Amino acid sequence: MALLNQQLQRWLPTGLKQFLDRLANSDEAAEQPEENCADLTPEQIEQLSEAIQSLPNHPVNPEAIYSDIKAALEQWQANPQSSNNSLAILSSPGVAIANILAHDLEQQLAGHEPPVLVLATADRARESHQIESLLEQRIQQTGADQDRCIVVIPDLSQCFLRSVDGLSSLDFLQETLLQNPCRFTIMGLDPVAWHYLGVVSHLATYCSQELSLPKLEADQLQDWLKPVIDQFQLQFSRHSALQKATNDSPESRYFKELAALSNGNRVVAEQLFLQSIHSANDRPEALELGVPKLPNLPSLQESDNYLLYSLLLHGEMTLSALADSLGEAVPTLRYQAQALQQSEVILLREDRLSINPTYDPELRQSLALNNFVIDSRD
Amino acid sequence: MSIFIYSLPLAQSTSNTANQTAEKAKDILAQITAGKVTRALLIVLAAYLAIQIFDKLIIWLSERVPREWRLRVKQFLPFVRLVVILVATASLIDLFLNINRENLLAITGTAAVALGFAFKDLVSSVIAGVFGLFEAPYRIGDRVQIGDHYGEVIGYGLRGIRLQTPDDSVVTIPHGQIWTSAVVNSNMGNLEAQVVTEFYFAHEVDVVLAKKILYKVAYTSKYTQLKLPVQVIMQEKSWGTLFKLKCYPIDARNEFVYKTDLISRAKQAFARHQLPYPRLLDLESRAQHTSTSN
Numbered sequence: 239m240a241l242l243n244q245q246l247q248r249w250l251p252t253g254l255k256q257f258l259d260r261l262a263n264s265d266e267a268a269e270q271p272e273e274n275c276a277d278l279t280p281e282q283i284e285q286l287s288e289a290i291q292s293l294p295n296h297p298v299n300p301e302a303i304y305s306d307i308k309a310a311l312e313q314w315q316a317n318p319q320s321s322n323n324s325l326a327i328l329s330s331p332g333v334a335i336a337n338i339l340a341h342d343l344e345q346q347l348a349g350h351e352p353p354v355l356v357l358a359t360a361d362r363a364r365e366s367h368q369i370e371s372l373l374e375q376r377i378q379q380t381g382a383d384q385d386r387c388i389v390v391i392p393d394l395s396q397c398f399l400r401s402v403d404g405l406s407s408l409d410f411l412q413e414t415l416l417q418n419p420c421r422f423t424i425m426g427l428d429p430v431a432w433h434y435l436g437v438v439s440h441l442a443t444y445c446s447q448e449l450s451l452p453k454l455e456a457d458q459l460q461d462w463l464k465p466v467i468d469q470f471q472l473q474f475s476r477h478s479a480l481q482k483a484t485n486d487s488p489e490s491r492y493f494k495e496l497a498a499l500s501n502g503n504r505v506v507a508e509q510l511f512l513q514s515i516h517s518a519n520d521r522p523e524a525l526e527l528g529v530p531k532l533p534n535l536p537s538l539q540e541s542d543n544y545l546l547y548s549l550l551l552h553g554e555m556t557l558s559a560l561a562d563s564l565g566e567a568v569p570t571l572r573y574q575a576q577a578l579q580q581s582e583v584i585l586l587r588e589d590r591l592s593i594n595p596t597y598d599p600e601l602r603q604s605l606a607l608n609n610f611v612i613d614s615r616d
Numbered sequence: 617m618s619i620f621i622y623s624l625p626l627a628q629s630t631s632n633t634a635n636q637t638a639e640k641a642k643d644i645l646a647q648i649t650a651g652k653v654t655r656a657l658l659i660v661l662a663a664y665l666a667i668q669i670f671d672k673l674i675i676w677l678s679e680r681v682p683r684e685w686r687l688r689v690k691q692f693l694p695f696v697r698l699v700v701i702l703v704a705t706a707s708l709i710d711l712f713l714n715i716n717r718e719n720l721l722a723i724t725g726t727a728a729v730a731l732g733f734a735f736k737d738l739v740s741s742v743i744a745g746v747f748g749l750f751e752a753p754y755r756i757g758d759r760v761q762i763g764d765h766y767g768e769v770i771g772y773g774l775r776g777i778r779l780q781t782p783d784d785s786v787v788t789i790p791h792g793q794i795w796t797s798a799v800v801n802s803n804m805g806n807l808e809a810q811v812v813t814e815f816y817f818a819h820e821v822d823v824v825l826a827k828k829i830l831y832k833v834a835y836t837s838k839y840t841q842l843k844l845p846v847q848v849i850m851q852e853k854s855w856g857t858l859f860k861l862k863c864y865p866i867d868a869r870n871e872f873v874y875k876t877d878l879i880s881r882a883k884q885a886f887a888r889h890q891l892p893y894p895r896l897l898d899l900e901s902r903a904q905h906t907s908t909s910n
């Protein structure tokens with residue numbers, strides 16, 4: 239029966255599957271009581287957030303990623319004049335890979351010869367015509383213009399903007415780094431940005447190798463979040479929604495559900511994990527993990543889709559950069575962004591807008607169905 | 617003489633047939649009662665309401681499904697209308713006419729003559745509409761040019777189609793036009809339709825730079841469908857150089873907003889790079905020439 243259901247799911251068009259999923263979720267939602275971190279105090283939420291932030295950047299043993307990077311480096315060093323001098327690491331949202339590349343990789347390859355130089359890509363230039371000169375400046379500051387080195391660009395999405403002037407930085411990077419066999423370039427970015435670059439520039443063509451950050455399994459998430467569970471003595475809910483016809487423990491069922499909903503994405507999983515924590519019904523002082531749930535995407539206008547695609551493409555951006563990329567006036571866009579903030583589809587942190595990770599999986603599917611160049615499986 | 621002998625029985629049989637047909641028609645008319653008329657009116661009303669409800673429902677649904685299904689849903693509309701009209705017509709015929717071979721012969725004979733003269737154009741359009749459903753020179757949601765009229769097909773009726781023009785007028789065009797006029801369909805059921813935007817420069821323009829800017833303009837517009845090709849082609853004219861940017865919006869509905877966005881982005885870039893526009897009337901040099909001659 240389960241096999242038949244799987245076969246049927248495979249045959250159904252994505253949109254219909256989404257529609258049926260929503261129906262199923264709405265039925266489940268009707269069955270279950272409202273369980274999320276809404277009943278926690280702000281102090282409890284802050285403590286939990288801090289505990290999650292203190293976890294390692296990636297639940298998977300990073301050795302798997304580093305071994306691929308080292309293999310690519312060895313190949314390049316063995317044949318220094320070859321064009322195999324770049325590697326793109328795809329992950330969504332791009333924040334996770336940016337952290338790994340910006341911090342962990344530098345430590346991992348400490349003392350490596352040639353030296354590893356990390357470009358600061360945390361923020362984009364305010365004006366699109368300044369992106370190229372800022373990149374040039376940063377390359378000089380880090381010494382990435384020297385003869386032989388490994389250049390790490392943690393978040394390539396911050397190195398360009400979808401505007402006429404904002405794309406010229408890609409030509410600059412291509413000429414400065416990728417066309418020079420003496421330099422090996424490692425770039426981290428979201429698959430949406432990678433698809434876009436594949437269409438609009440030769441940068442993707444010059445990039446010789448690409449690898450995707452592996453999706454997380456239930457047991458990996460379980461091991462990764464264990465310190466938080468132990469620290470706060472979180473209990474697993476025995477809720478009916480997780481009482482499937484299996485012999486799994488509530489803990490195991492919870493993490494299987496979490497891995498499936500987050501599509502193996504660390505950032506989404508940590509948000510869903512946080513939102514599923516609530517006070518236990520019988521003991522209000524104790525905390526319990528309820529059923530992880532993806533929120534339903536609110537209904538979006540056509541103009542919202544364009545705005546959200548831009549945010550997926552660039553990861554994080556200021557309102558003025560967003561206006562520049564969409565060819566809109568800032569005041570018009572401010573109103574639209576505020577409406578999306580109120581519905582919690584986008585977040586605003588330190589004047590930078592980004593997609594709320596919990597909406598990320600459904601949003602990608604929705605945009606793919608609305609004819610945007612996006613692979614909903616990413 | 618022999619011709620007269622043979623033609624006499626033929627004339628008699630024709631006159632008999634005409635009399636029989638007239639008798640049949642009288643019998644049929646005699647069977648029309650107030651009850652039947654009331655039922656007929658109810659059938660017509662039900663058909664009208666059903667068409668209105670299906671129209672509203674399909675349009676409502678098409679605007680709420682994911683964009684890639686929009687046109688597929690809308691294209692159900694003419695088929696649903698046709699089914700409703702056929703069912704209503706069959707019900708009315710069944711109500712008033714006891715259909716058998718003789719009745720059918722009598723009615724079709726009379727109707728064919730009447731229709732042939734009075735409703736020639738209407739029947740031609742209805743038949744063209746039915747042909748159009750299967751041949752599909754245009755479908756709901758397509759952007760078409762028929763004669764001098766261009767716009768999106770927003771309605772597919774029994775007699776004709778309704779086009780929404782760029783200036784938001786609605787033009788009704790009889791289906792019969794497809795017998796005689798060329799139908800230019802920009803998207804043939806697809807969501808995307810190619811948009812061609814023209815840019816004009818002086819002969820001395822930096823061609824490489826102008827092409828580079830135009831490609832970037834297309835790739836950076838939020839409306840551009842990146843799955844489809846972008847092309848820049850050039851033509852040399854007596855007054856300067858014509859560049860044509862050919863690209864596709866994600867949704868053909870945005871054709872004019874898209875064009876505006878492309879022109880707006882392009883003009884900003886041209887201004888930054890000071891690309892020279894053609895001068896049809898070189899007023900400056902004329903003024904100089906006049907002042908020197910004076």
